[in-house]
Amino acid sequence: MMSKQSNHTVLHYLKIITVLGCVVLVLNNSVSIFQSSLYLKEEIQTVNRSILDVRTNSSTPTEDATLPPAGYLVWNKHCRIPDIDPFTRDAMKIFHKKKYSSCSEELPLTKMQYDMNLRSYIIHIDETAKFKLIDKNIRGSINCCYQSILRSGSGNRVDKDFKLKDCVAFESGDVIPDDVEGLIITCKDDKKKKNIQQDAFYLVREKQDVRQxxxxxxxxxxxxxxxxxxxxxxxxxxxxxxxxxxxxxxxxxxxxxxxxxxxxxxxxxxxxxxxxxxxxxxxxxxxxxxxxxxxxxxxxxxxxxxxxxxxxxxxxxxxxxxxxxxxxxxxxxxxxxxxxxxxxxxxxxxxxxxxxxxxxxxxxxxxxxxxxxxxxxxxxxxxxxxxxxxxxxxxxxxxxxxxxxxxxxxxxxxxxxxxxxxxxxxxxxxxxxxxxxxxxxxxxxxxxxxxxxxxxxxxxxxxxxxxxxxxxxxxxxxxxxxxxxxxxxxxxxxxxxxxxxxxxxxxxxxxxxxxxxxxxxxxxxxxxxxxxxxxxxxDEHWCTCIPFEDVNKNDKIVLGAISAVLDNLNTYLMEGKFFPRCTKLKLKSVDIARKRYDFDNSLSNSEGPALDHYRVRFTVPQGKFEASVSYSKTLKTYEIIDSVSRLDAYKETSECIEDGDAKKYCICDKKSEPNKTISNTNK
CATH class of the missing domain: 3.40.720.10 (Alkaline Phosphatase, subunit A)
Known part of the structure; x- marks a missing residue:
């Protein structure tokens, strides 16, 4: 694609070629160069039309010729992903729209500017912001300094620690040294000796190894x-x-x-x-x-x-x-x-x-x-x-x-x-x-x-x-x-x-x-x-291609599937020695039970025993889970498909252990001494 600047450059040379063509025409009584210049101009216009066509045709991607039926995102023999209305009544009932708001009512005191000629950053103090702060009963003058940020961790904390260097005073218009990449700025009232405002900047420095x-x-x-x-x-x-x-x-x-x-x-x-x-x-x-x-x-x-x-x-x-x-x-x-x-x-x-x-x-x-x-x-x-x-x-x-x-x-x-x-x-x-x-x-x-x-x-x-x-x-x-x-x-x-x-x-x-x-x-x-x-x-547990239909939540196969899931999770917690800090999981209620609809005959045509697949969502005291479970109609056995999902935020209920994987399934016994950790839902 040719930019507008490129087009102007070419047209500039085109004019020069045209003038030269005229000179040659006068001197040599020839029109060939002049004709070439006209041809070049026509070529540039053709290229511009091509670029315009690309922009016009690409502005809105066209739909594929084989669109899925209404109500589906994907539709084929093996995959049928439903399209859902984002604005259903139940979704909008719990949605609370929020407005953007600034993180500070104050104007920023400092601004950073990159100087292309110096290839360096220059720091400025905004005088308007400064005077507004002075109007707020600041007794002395405002002095600012910056601290550069360094990585300083080692061992298990190699990516968790940092170091701040001594605060360096600066004036508006000063150049920030090239070895400073991240910095925190602190501005103080020199009479009250208290912070007025703090800010921070990360600088995209020119690095020698990158340039090389x-x-x-x-x-x-x-x-x-x-x-x-x-x-x-x-x-x-x-x-x-x-x-x-x-x-x-x-x-x-x-x-x-x-x-x-x-x-x-x-x-x-x-x-x-x-x-x-x-x-x-x-x-x-x-x-x-x-x-x-x-x-x-x-x-x-x-x-x-x-x-x-x-x-x-x-x-x-x-x-x-x-x-x-x-x-x-x-x-x-x-x-x-x-x-x-x-x-x-x-x-x-x-x-x-x-x-x-x-x-x-x-x-x-x-x-x-x-x-x-x-x-x-x-x-x-x-x-x-x-x-x-x-x-x-x-x-x-x-x-x-x-x-x-x-x-x-x-x-x-x-x-x-x-x-x-x-x-x-x-x-x-x-x-x-x-x-x-x-x-x-x-x-x-x-x-x-x-x-x-x-x-x-x-x-x-x-x-x-x-x-x-x-x-x-x-x-x-x-x-x-x-x-x-x-x-x-x-x-x-x-x-x-x-x-x-x-x-x-x-x-x-x-x-x-x-x-x-x-x-x-x-x-x-x-x-x-x-x-x-x-x-x-x-994996099937994460797959949205497969349709499921509702079944009776109290069906004995559904209850058996949930029992198998709970047995599996409790065994995991026991073998990991998370008991008694984590309580034994017990069923409180069945929320949703669905059975896979074998629309592509993949289950009935598979080798081995005939299987039914269920998706169950259930509640235990202080927790909600969802699991995919297969049931062998011949062997009368259950098998958990892939992972088990935790559907509630579990920061508060899993503080008694530090293992990130086990937190997902742990509900701490209130009698156990919590081992406080800064943790939340598993990333």
Whole structure:
């Protein structure tokens, strides 16, 4: 795609060629050069028309010719995913819309500016904000200083500790030293000696090793233009809830022509396995055994997708808010060394500990002057703007405004839409592939308790943006994304797509298949129309393809299935020596019982004994669970299918143990002495 600037440049040279043509015409009585200039002008107009066609035709992705029947997201022989109305009466009854509000009524005292000529950051004190604060009976003058943030952990706390250096006084207009990457600013009344305001900034510094890497690959002979990849994550957000609570964001994505994958099904329970699927191609057992997240150096020695991008000349970044529950740190060691070029965790640890915080739904919603999520998205914008003309890969994940409440994201709808607009205004969408996605929907709470809660949990949203130059060069990739809109897809497909983007650069050869999904593929090719969950490593418990029908909750087979689940969980707790701190689980009530409808005859045609599959949701004192269970009609035996889901928030009821996996099933005995830990629902 040619930019407007490129067109102006070509037209400028066109005018020069035209003038030269006239001169030659006079001198040599020849018109050939003049005719060539007219031909060149006609070619430029043709290219412009082609680019306009791509923009026009790509603005709204066309529907696949074979749409599912009304009321379904996916429909084939083996997979029928229902489409549900996000605005049903029962959902809207429990939805409480919230307005965006600033984290501080005060104007920020300090601002940071990047000087392109100096290649450095300059700090400024806002005089308007200063005078407003002085009007608030400040007795003396305002003095400000900054503390740089350093990573300082070791051993099991290698990714959990930070250090603040001494506070360095500054004046407005001072240049921040190049070795400062993250800093906390404190401004005080020099008479009262008390803090007036604190703020924090993360600086996207030019790094020598990064510049050398970029130049090494820029000087190489590679056939194709590398596409940058920007991944923006909102935790615990289903495709239905995105429409329900963030309509402005949804409308912007659809209007601007982002590609949605409506059949994107999660592959496991919580954040860690669903992210590891697209970051490594591993399922949870493999991710645990090969990446060893609970051992020092385990994750750092694990090959993540950002390692592949870095090794092929890309700048890399990863950021996540709510540090205690971050994906790679909740009940895990974390990274023993910075996993990427720009790693925000030490900065986030420091500001969450040092600055004033405001809680909402149990999360650090505000930290200092800004919302916690804004630090994450601000870095995404800064990095993508700084390296707009150079290849980068970044993953930016937010938890604070969506993890604990399905209503809270409504307060950030306008703000997230604004970030999407900034991507466009800053020219980032002209250069980069952008993926906006979630890991899963709400796993607990009132929304999950609704009848459609099963679908809400298992169908996270995902939108993909392709820049117009990429669509023009690879039009069949855009068509494939359109075709895949109503087909079953998952995070392993996303993993293969990220590898495909890297392969297209010509900087690497064919990259390995996702290890735990041999049949998964790049989303830039149409996925098989007749896909089933078992084809792409989605276990039945997480699969939304299979219809179930209600059965009698008091049926003896249903009660037998629940008894089998409780026996299994109690045995697990007993063998793990979590008794007597955890109580023995006992049935209180059966909430929902459903039986699988064998619409594709996969059960009746399978080898072995005839099976019935049940999905049961039940309550025990202080807990709610859901399980998938198979019942052998011949052997009269039960078998739990995959995992058992916990449907209520269990921070308060599992404080007596520290094991992250066992917390999911533990309800502490009130008589046992609680072992207080900062824990919540399993990430």
């Amino acid at each position: 890497r970029l130049e090494t690959y820029q000087n190489g002979s590679f056939p194709n233009r590398p596409a940058s990849v920007l991944m923006l994550g909102i935790d615990s957000m289903s495709k239905f809830n995105l429409r329900r609570v963030m309509p402005e964001t949804t409308d912007r994505l659809i209007k601007d022509g982002w590609f949605e994958l409506k059949g994107y099904n999660k592959v496991d329970d919580n954040t860690y396995p669903n992210l590891m699927a697209f970051l490594t191609g591993y399922n949870q057992p493999n991710a645990n055994s090969k990446c060893k997240p609970k051992t020092i150096n385990g994750l750092s020695n694990c090959t993540m997708i950002w390692n592949l991008f870095r090794d092929n000349g890309y700048v890399t970044s990863y950021a996540e808010d709510e540090t205690w529950m971050s994906t790679f740190n909740f009940n895990k060691i974390g990274f023993s060394k910075s996993p990427v070029d720009y790693y925000l965790r030490p900065f986030m640890l420091a500001i969450e500990k040092t600055l004033r915080t405001k809680k909402q739904s149990g999360m650090s919603f505000c930290v200092g002057q800004r919302h916690s999520a804004e630090y994450i998205f601000d870095l995404a914008i800064d990095l993508a703007t700084r390296y707009k003309s150079e290849p980068y890969f970044g993953l930016f994940w937010t938890n604070t405004f969506s993890h604990n409440s399905f209503s809270d994201p409504s307060s950030m709808d306008t703000r997230v839409k604004k970030y999407i607009d900034e991507l466009k205004e800053n020219g980032i969408l002209d250069e980069s592939i952008v993926v906006l996605l979630s890991d899963h929907g709400m796993r607990f709470g009132p929304l999950r308790s609704l009848r459609q809660g099963f679908l809400e949990e298992r169908l996270p949203f995902i939108f993909i943006w392709l820049p117009y130059w990429f669509r023009a060069k690879y039009p069949h990739f855009a068509k494939a994304l359109e075709a895949n809109k109503h087909r079953l897809t998952n995070a392993y497909d996303l993993h293969m797509t990220l590898k495909h983007i890297l392969e297209l650069t010509g900087r690497t050869g064919k990259l390995p298949q996702a290890e735990d999904c041999p049949n998964c593929q790049s989303l830039f090719y149409p996925v098989p129309a007749e896909r089933a969950c078992q084809d792409i490593a989605i």
